Amino acid sequence: MENITHQPTVTPLGGTQDIYYSRPAVVPLPMMERASGVHMWDEEGNEYIDASSGPMVSAVGHGNARVIDAMADQARKLDYAYSRVARNRPNLDYAERLAGLAGPGFERVCLASGGSESVDNALKFLRQYAIATGRPARRRIISLMPSYHGATIGTLAIGGNDGLAPFMEGFAVASDTVPAPSSYRIPGGHTPESHAAECARALETKIRELGPENVLAFVIEPVGGISTGAVVPPAQYFRDIREICTRHGVYLVFDEILCGAGRSGKFITAHHWPDALPDIIVKAKGLGAGYSPLGAMLAPAAMVDELAGLTGFNFSYSYNANPISCAAGLAVLDEFERLGLVERARTVGATLRAGLEAIMERSPILGDVRGLGMLLAIEMVADKETKEPLPDELMPGERLRVHGLDNGVMLYCRPTAGHWLGHWFMVAPPLTITDEECRELLRRTEAAVGAFHRELKSAGVV
Numbered sequence: 001m002e003n004i005t006h007q008p009t010v011t012p013l014g015g016t017q018d019i020y021y022s023r024p025a026v027v028p029l030p031m032m033e034r035a036s037g038v039h040m041w042d043e044e045g046n047e048y049i050d051a052s053s054g055p056m057v058s059a060v061g062h063g064n065a066r067v068i069d070a071m072a073d074q075a076r077k078l079d080y081a082y083s084r085v086a087r088n089r090p091n092l093d094y095a096e097r098l099a100g101l102a103g104p105g106f107e108r109v110c111l112a113s114g115g116s117e118s119v120d121n122a123l124k125f126l127r128q129y130a131i132a133t134g135r136p137a138r139r140r141i142i143s144l145m146p147s148y149h150g151a152t153i154g155t156l157a158i159g160g161n162d163g164l165a166p167f168m169e170g171f172a173v174a175s176d177t178v179p180a181p182s183s184y185r186i187p188g189g190h191t192p193e194s195h196a197a198e199c200a201r202a203l204e205t206k207i208r209e210l211g212p213e214n215v216l217a218f219v220i221e222p223v224g225g226i227s228t229g230a231v232v233p234p235a236q237y238f239r240d241i242r243e244i245c246t247r248h249g250v251y252l253v254f255d256e257i258l259c260g261a262g263r264s265g266k267f268i269t270a271h272h273w274p275d276a277l278p279d280i281i282v283k284a285k286g287l288g289a290g291y292s293p294l295g296a297m298l299a300p301a302a303m304v305d306e307l308a309g310l311t312g313f314n315f316s317y318s319y320n321a322n323p324i325s326c327a328a329g330l331a332v333l334d335e336f337e338r339l340g341l342v343e344r345a346r347t348v349g350a351t352l353r354a355g356l357e358a359i360m361e362r363s364p365i366l367g368d369v370r371g372l373g374m375l376l377a378i379e380m381v382a383d384k385e386t387k388e389p390l391p392d393e394l395m396p397g398e399r400l401r402v403h404g405l406d407n408g409v410m411l412y413c414r415p416t417a418g419h420w421l422g423h424w425f426m427v428a429p430p431l432t433i434t435d436e437e438c439r440e441l442l443r444r445t446e447a448a449v450g451a452f453h454r455e456l457k458s459a460g461v462v
Contacts, residue, residue, distance in 0.1 A: 027401045028409050035062035037432045038441075040410065048405065049441050052412035052426045056225075056258050056375065059286035060335045061432035067331040068292050074327035083321045090326035097333055097334065098287075098296060101267050105302035106281055109293065110313070111321045114151030115257035115284030118295035119219070122280045123154060125313050127402040128250050129303055132310040138216040142206055142250075144180035146227040149219060149255050156367075158219055160227065162458050175194035176210060178202040180224070181233040183389060184368040184379060185421055192235050200240035217280075222253075222269050223259035226414050229379060230371035238276035254278040257295070258375070262288025262336055262431060265346035265373035272372075292328035293319070341431040348431075348438060349374035355442040356427060360448070364461060365390070365453050368424075374431055379424040380452075382462055389422040394461065396452075398422040403451040409444035 018029055030042035038061060040048045050058065050411040057340045060067065074090060081088040095109035110125070112118045123141065130138040143149065157168060158175040168174050190198070207215050218241065224231035239345035245252040256269045260283045263269075270277050281298040288294030307313055319325070336342060353369060353376055360366040360378065367381035380396055390396040397413025404411040413425040429441060456462045 003401065006259075021398055023152075027405070028071075030405065032208050034426055037061045037063065038437050046408070048408050048410045049437065049444060050429060051404075051409050051445065052428050053430050054290060055285070055412060055414075056263065056426065056428045057285045057288075058290040059261055059263065060289045060332055060339075060341065062290070064289075064291070064335060066329075066335060067289065067328055070327050070331035070334075071291060071324050074324050078323050081323055081360040082318065084316055088321065088323040088326070089324045089329060091321040093324045094326040094329045094333075097330065101333075102281060102298045102455075103268070103271070105277060105279075105300050106298035108299045108304040109296040110299065111326070112284075112296070112317055113319050113322075113325075114295045115255075115282065116152045116155045116295075117241075117317060117320075118257070118284055118297050119150045119155045119158075119255060120136075120152055121218075121297045121315070122253055122282050122299075123158070123217065124315050124425070125297065125299065125307075126253075126280065127315055127403045128311060129307050131217060132307055133442050135213075137214050138249075140210050140215045141175040142203065142215060142218045143175045143177055144220055144227075145177035146180060147177075147219075147221065148225055148227040149221075150257075158403050167446040176206055178206050180220075180228055181231065181394075182228070182421070183231050183233075183236055183370055193236065196234045196237040197240065200237055200244065203241055204244050206215075207248050207250060209242065212250065215248065216248045217253050218245055219249040219255060221255045222258060222272070223264055223375060224377075225258040226412075226426070228421065229377035230375050230426065232370065232372045234302075235273055238273040242276035242278075252278040253280045253281060255282050255284065257282060257284040259372070260284075261289075262342040262345050263373055263375045263428065264350060265341050265342065269372075287329055287332065289327060289328075289332045291323040291332070292322075294325045294329050322344050325338065339432060345373040348433060348435070349376070351435070352376060352427065352429075352442070355438070356445075359442065359446045359449065363449050363453060364448065365456065376426055376427045377424045378427065379422050381422070387422075390456070391461065394456075397425060399455065400448060401423055403448040403455075404445070406451065407444045407447040409441060409448055411445070 025044050032040050033043045034041050038049055040050050098109050099107050141158050141415045147160040149159050153172050157172040160177045179199045181199045183192045186195045187407045254270050259269045284295030326430055356369045365380050367384050368379040380390055382390050402409055403422050411425045
């Protein structure tokens with residue numbers, strides 16, 4: 001009898017990061033080989049415009065030689081110095097530069113490797129300060145529903161996403177939430193202004209319900225990110241929440257991870273509302289601009305110095321204040337100044353928005369364009385009159401991404417909070433985008449939207 005030898009199944013080793021992601025939701029991803037400015041090329045030679053700076057990271061474009069050289073020069077001099085046992089000059093220079101841009105009330109800079117760590121730092125800092133100053137009951141966090149503040153356990157816990165409830169239950173303490181202001185899907189009988197005022201009143205109600213003495217902080221993105229699709233609340237909303245937080249002794253935290261670093265048309269997004277400044281600002285993404293992981297918490301000197309004299313804020317990471325990351329951050333700030341990128345975010349952002357609004361007028365499946373500066377979102381709908389969203393089961397964002405790749409444009413679409421507020425895609429290219437590249441981005445985006453519309457029409461969805 002013939003012996004049959006069964007060969008063991010060989011499991012491929014490793015794999016790119018997306019091997020972990022949900023299989024049905026994964027768009028075939030191009031294997032990128034090189035990038036320059038707003039363009040990327042895959043190994044097959046196909047060229048794409050990076051229409052969303054990855055996830056709104058690549059503020060100064062890809063392949064910036066000045067940033068690369070600054071990092072290489074620093075690595076040759078001093079590659080690493082741990083902040084618990086040594087200081088480094090790039091850390092000192094970068095903190096001074098960043099605090100100078102932030103202005104009075106934000107004199108101290110706590111660096112980390114990215115946004116999630118920096119939000120964690122903000123929450124830990126405020127909690128430690130409350131304990132050290134004799135207010136240990138202040139531990140409750142309030143955030144918006146929906147919202148997103150990072151991917152650590154702590155930051156997921158304060159994100160407004162009902163879809164994560166089974167994951168979080170018994171695993172972490174979720175924050176309390178109040179409604180996020182909307183500018184498109186507004187409750188009946190409301191204007192954006194009256195709806196925002198109602199959302200501010202909900203904050204007042206929630207603080208009173210929890211007991212002001214128990215509430216530590218209210219955390220918001222001043223311009224919505226992937227959870228609301230670049231919603232910009234009215235100015236009065238910021239004045240209202242600032243007054244409410246001040247009156248109840250609740251710290252107001254602005255998460256500017258996505259909207260900050262010039263993308264909104266000001267380097268510090270909070271400066272759009274100078275009469276409603278927060279207590280703490282968190283920044284990341286555009287600070288390192290994709291060249292090095294870098295995030296920051298900006299805090300008042302009075303609080304930091306007082307705490308240092310009491311218990312100190314003694315939480316740290318191995319890579320915070322890394323000299324190479326700080327050198328990258330300094331070089332990125334140099335590029336912002338040299339190229340006038342904050343001003344370009346305002347002017348080119350206005351041009352880009354006008355172009356997207358023109359596309360929306362021509363397309364039967366685009367219902368809204370919103371945002372600030374060069375952080376824009378376009379909402380897709382099945383019916384423009386009723387604002388009926390596209391069916392979830394179609395995975396509209398993923399389908400649009402496929403059409404985007406087919407037309408040479410990389411669009412960022414991500415499901416957040418169960419898509420119960422609709423489906424949108426982000427347009428937030430590197431701030432270095434030229435006028436001609438802007439026109440080409442618009443042309444390719446309209447081609448992708450048109451192809452998706454034809455697919456939906458063929459399927460009888462629209």
